[in-house]
Amino acid sequence: MDKILVGLKRVVDYNVRVRVKSDGSGVDTDGVKMSINPFDEIALEEALRIKERGDASEVIVMSIGSGEAQQQLRTGLAMGADRAILVQTDAAIEPLGCARIFKAMIDKEGDVGLVLLGKQAIDDDNSQTGQMLAAIWGRPQATFASEVVLDGDKARVTREVDIGLETIEVDLPAVVTTDLRLNEPRYVKLPDIMKAKKKPLDEVPVAELGIDAGPAIEATAYEPPTERGRGVMVDDVAGLITALQDKGLV
Amino acid sequence: MSKILIIAEHNGSELNPSTAKTVACAAEIDGAEVHVAVLAANAAAIASAAAEVDGVNKVLTIERSENEHPLAAVLAPQIVAMADAYSHIFGPSTTFGKDLMPHVAALLGVNQISDIMSVTGSHTFKRPVYAGNAIVTVSAATDATVVATVRTASFSAAGGGNSAPIEAADSNADIPSHTRFVSLQSGKTDRPDLQTAAKVVSGGRGVGSSENFGIIYALADKLGAGVGASRAAVDAGYVPNEMQVGQTGKIIAPDLYIAIGISGAIQHLTGIKDAGTIVAINKDEEAPIFEVADIGLVGDLFQIIPELTDAL
Known part of the structure; x- marks a missing residue:
């Protein structure tokens, strides 16, 4: 395949x-x-390994956000990505908007054979963008991947599901979202950081893409979770059993 | 009035308990009419189980051979074909629902709400973010379909004894063939299911090896408990992935949770904060797990666990 597109949040x-x-x-x-x-780092590592095996010619990292996200894109370039795209916006974009932005960039780039995204971002914990991109792109999705095996114009993906490991076969191009055990991302070395400074990083203002972000889901208030207090300490197994019996648990 | 469609989770023959929990969430919306959709190759047994769940007004079945395995790309177009009649479409926040519901939402052109933990109004819900370190109240537009997943640990399963009517829904939705099921590798166990067990015993890195997990299983069997693990134990290969409890694994709410050799990273704690009683057994008295444990015992798990198992 020609290009692999990786999302970095x-x-x-x-x-x-x-x-x-x-x-x-x-x-x-x-x-x-x-x-x-962290899941996006795993996605990038997988893309780099695919390219190093000779199964892709270019790895592009892409982020959606403010100018500060350049830092993360530079780290991605230092890990080994060939170039970076920052779709620039100061507004928070919900997953449907993100998926539509990815779709717009796929159309613009052409020849994207694989999109690798983290299975969820650890801030909003939504776990949606990959699935939404697959839906609007009309291409397969393989979420929560713990193994990706490419075979010509197909991929065999093992997925971590609640009841075990499910393997599916998808036609390419496809969207794969990564789980924790897919790989262990490489460390960035100092010379690579220097080299990354010379790699291309394009900025695209989000307005240029003409995205309709869909009906908003508004966050109206944040509150801390109810804290669990520290309980009692027991000295030995007998004490533990008594404490459990007091609560009617054994 | 709210008309809610719930997508049933099942394994081809049995209804998953996550469905009755999703129904319990939907039933908290005032005046809601609740329908359950069973998409399966053979829907009859699953549909009758769904019809028994309290609060369900109707069960709709779509039987197609393509529905033998729950592939989002296959199921989503069939759900979208039914969507017009509903104000809300809910699924459980299990790997099944997380895979499927965003796909449905995107086909409908709406955003999706993940992990509803409480219902404030027909279009207002609370959900956890940042590994449960913050709870956000979210409001969906009232003129668009609300597509959401329900955090099953936050709701007790709706009871049984109902007998809702079952109807076949017709679906001629076009289904793509670009995604194909190959195989499922499932660690079959006679132990209670981790996600619904009343008692759970979990082991962490401190257990040290796959063989050592034997003492965890022995204690669990004595208690009639399900068995879980921390991410560290799964990453180290002591146990399979489906046993992982935490932010990126399973979120559970047993009456009793016994954490053994688990230090208690925030990512793990977010998976157990709804447990009734948390017991922590760890040799490190500074371990963060003791901050949230109702009962703590500092000591060598290799001594404590066999002794506890014998004494019970």
Whole structure:
């Protein structure tokens, strides 16, 4: 295949424990470490491995967001992507809008054989964009992938589902969303960071694509979850059994 | 008035309990009329189980040989063909529903709400974000179809004893052939299903190996419990992926959850915060799991677990 398109979302780093703002208008992201969504890093790693095996000629990383997402795209380029596209917008775009933006860029690029996306972003935890893209593109989706085997104009994808591992066969082009155990992403080396600075990063203002984002689902208020308090500590197995009996659990 | 279509989850012969939980969520919408759609190769047994669920007003079946396996690309066009009659279309937030419902939403040209944890109004819901570290209230447009998945751990399954009418729905929807089922590898077990078990025993990295998981299974069997695991234990290959509990695995709400050798990363805690009682057994007294445990015991799990199993 010619091109693989990989989505990279800029999200609050997975080690950060986010806090809800006191006025309930959102979560506090001031000065918080931002990273590539971990599932998207896995998607990029898979794309790079496919290209290194000679099954694709170009890996393009794409993000939708503010200028700050350039950081994550540069990291993607340092990992080994050939070029980057930032669809620039300061507004939050919901998954349907994101899927339509991806579709617009696929049409613009041509010859995209595979779109690799994370199965969910760890900020909104939506798990929607890949499925929506497949629907509007009219192409197959293979979500929650733990193995991708390419075979000519088809792919065999093993999916992590609630009851085990399901394998499906899809015609290409297709959308694959990645689960945790698909691969372990490579570390970026310093010389690659230097090299990445010279790789092309195109910015496309979202307005240029003429996207209809669909009826909005509005976030009206944020609140912290109800906290579970610390309970009692017991000293030994006998104490544990008594505590469980008191609650009628054994 | 709200008219809600729920997409039944099943394995080809039996209705999955996630469906009755999704019905329970839908029933919280005032004056809702609730229909359940069973898309299957052979729908009869599944449809009669769905007809028994309290709160269901009607069961609709679509029998097509293509529906033997739940492929989103195959099911979605059939659901879209039924969508006009409904204000809401709900599915469970299991891998089945997460795969399918966004596809349905996109074909309808609407955004989707993931993981409804509570119902505030017919178009207003609460859902978790940031691994459950924040809860957001969301409002959907009232002039568009509401497509959503329901966080099953937040709802108790609707009861039985109902006898809703069952009707065949006709669907001549065009189905693509670009996506084909190949195989399913499922760890068949006689233990209670992790997602619906009243008691769950989970092991983490501290268990150390696949062989060592034997003591976890032995305790679970003594308690009649399902068995889960942390991401670390699954990544290390001690147990298969379907046992993972947490943000990216299964979200569960058993009455009793026993976490053994699990440190308690926030991504794991988000999967168990609705459990009735959390018991933590860990050699590290600083482990974050103790922050949320109702009962904690610090010590060597290889001593404690066999002793506990014997004593029960």
